[in-house]
Amino acid sequence: MKRIIIYLIVLHTVFAQDKIITNDNSTIVGKIQQIHAGKLKIKTDFAGVLTIALKKIKSIQMSAESNIGLKKGDSLKGKLGLDANKQQIDSGGKKSDLELSNIAALWLLNAKDPRIKKGARWQFEANVGMIIKQGNADERNINSRIIAEYIREKDKFLSYFKQYYSESEGIKTGEEFILGADYENNFKPRHSWYLRTEFEKDDAEQLELRTLFGAGYGYYFIKEAKQQLRGRLGVLWRDEDFEIAEDKDTTALDTSLHYKGIYDWGIWTTDLEYTPSFEEFKDYRAKHETALSFPLAIKNWSIRLGVTHDYNSQADEAISKIDTKYFTQLMYRWQ
Template sequence: MWDRLAGSFLAATFWLPVPGLADELIFKNGDRLTGTVVRLEHGKLTFKSDVVGNVTAAVDQLESFSTQEPIELHLTDGRTVSDRVVRAEAGSVRLAGDRSKVGFTEIEEINPEPMQWHGSLAAGFVIERGDTDSQEAHIDFKARREADAYRLRFRLRYQGDRSRSGGSDFNTTDRLLRVTSQYDVPVNGRYFWYWRGQGERDGVADLVLRTILGSGIGFKLIDRSDFKFEVQGGLAWVREDYKDSSLDTDYPSSVIRWDLTKDLHDAVSFFHEGEWTPSLREFSDKQLLITETGLRVQLLKGWFGEAKLHWELDTEPASGKERQNLDYIFALGWGF
C-alpha cells in the first residue's frame, strides 16, 4: 500500500508544474534554453529566453520542449488543445493532462496571434506665407492583415502641392491619388501567389485614371524580425485614360516589385521599395517606375518620424508633362 502511495506521489510530482521553473527548449545538439514559449507558426517556434531575449528556432532543430503553463495547440487534424506539455521522445511533446504524445508534424500552430489589422498612417504638411504662398500635403496610409491561408495588403497615397505669388490664383503643381490592394496566398515556404489591383489619378499629369490589374508569384528572400526582403514578379494589364481622350491606351505589361526593410538600431530602420512596369507591347518606349527610399525613427510609443525620397518615371507622359518626378518627404506617423 505504501509503495502504491509513494508511486502515486512521485508521479503527481513529476507531472505537476514546479513553481519558479520556466519553459525549456531542448535542441538536438544538446543545448537547452529556459524562458517562455511564445508561439509556433510556419514551422518556427518563437521563444523568449531569460538570457538572450527572443529566439526563433525551426522545429526540425528541436529535440523536444516543455512548458510550465498551458499553451494553445492547433493541430493539423483541426483540433485545438489547451494544456501544459512535457518533454517526450525526439520530435514530439506529451500533453500533461492525458499524457498523450503529440508529434511536431501534428502541430500546426501554438498560441497563434488573433487576426487583426496592422499598419501605419504618416502625414506631412507645409504651409508657407510671404511673397509666395504655398501649401503642401502628403498622406500615406498602409494596412495589412495576415492569416495562415492568406494575406491582405492595402495602401492609399495622396500628394498635393499648390502655390501662388502676389495674390494671384493658386497654381497646382502636384495632385496625386493612388490606391492599391493586394491579396496573397502562401504556396510553399517563402513562396506566395498574389493578385493585385491599383487605381491612380494624377491631375497635374492630366491622367484621369490609370488602372493596373495583375497577378504573379512572390518570394521572401529574407524573413527575419529585423530584416525583411521580398520580390514579386508577374503580368498585368494597364489601362490609361487622359483628359485628352486621344491619348487613352491600354497594354499588357510585366511587373517586378521589391520591398526591403532593415533595422539599423532599436529605434531606426531603413526601407526601400520599388515597382517597375514595362509594356510588353512597346518595351523600350513605355515604362513606369516608382521607388521609395528612406529612414524611419521610432519616437514615443506607436509614433514615428520618417524622411524619404519618392521618385517616379513615366517614359510616355501626356504632352507637355514631365517624365520624372522627385519628392523629398518628411512626415510624422502612427503605427498600429
C-alpha cells in the first residue's frame, strides 16, 4: 500500500509539470512562471528558474491554467497544449490554434500581470513651444501643456492643463485655458466605461467659460503593447457662457476615436471628436489633433510636432468657425 501511495505521488508530480520543446528539440520540464517581454521563465528542479527567449521555443504544454494575455488585446484563463503537433490554447474546454508569437504575457492565476509596472503608477508630461495660428487670429503664440496620468491594471485617470497665449508688439491679443480630466474603467479587456470633464476659457471666441461633462462606453479595436485604437460613444452636457453672445446649454452625442502607435522612430497620436447636439445635429463641434513625437539624445526629452483643428458649426458671425493650430513643442516625460 505504501509503495502504491509513493507511486501515485511521483506520477502526479510528473504529470503536474509543464513541458517546453525548444527549436533544437531539447525538452525542459518544470513549472512555467510567466511570459513577459518575449521571454519565458520556468522553474525547474535541476536548475532553478530558467529564462528562455520565446522565439527559441517550438512548443509548450501546460498541466494547469494560467492567465494569458494576447497581443491583440484579449486576456483569458487557459492552458497551452499540443494537438496533432499544433500549438493550441484550451480556455474553458474550448480549444483553438495559437501561435506562440501572439502571446504578449502569461502569469500564474494568483499573480499580477507582469506588464503592469510595479511602483510606476504615475506618469507625467510637460510641453512648451511655439505655434502658428490661423483662423480667429493669425499670429505667433506660446503654448504649454501639462499631463498627469495614473495607471492601474483595470483603470486609469488622466488630468491635463493647456494654455495658449498670443501677443503682437508686446500687446496681448489672445489667451486660452483648458483644464480637464478623464477616467476610464476597463471592465473587460476591450470594453470600458468613462467619465470626463473639461473647462475652457477663450478670448478669441469671447468665451468666459465652457463647461463640459461626458460619460459613456468605450471599445478598443486594437489593444496591443505598441498600438491602440479606441472608440467612444456616450452622452455629453455642455454649458457655454459668452461675453457678448447668448449663453448656450446643450446636451449632445459624445463620440471620439483615439489612436496611439509606438514606433522605432517615435510616437504617433491622433484624436478625433464629434459632438452633435441632440436637438439639432447641425449644431455640432468637431475636433482633431495629430502629433508626432521624436525622442532626443537626452533621456526623457522629445520634440513634438503637430496640428489641431477645432470646428464650431454655430460660431458667431464675427469669428471664424474653425481654429487651426500648428505647433512645435519641447517635451519632457517622467515617472
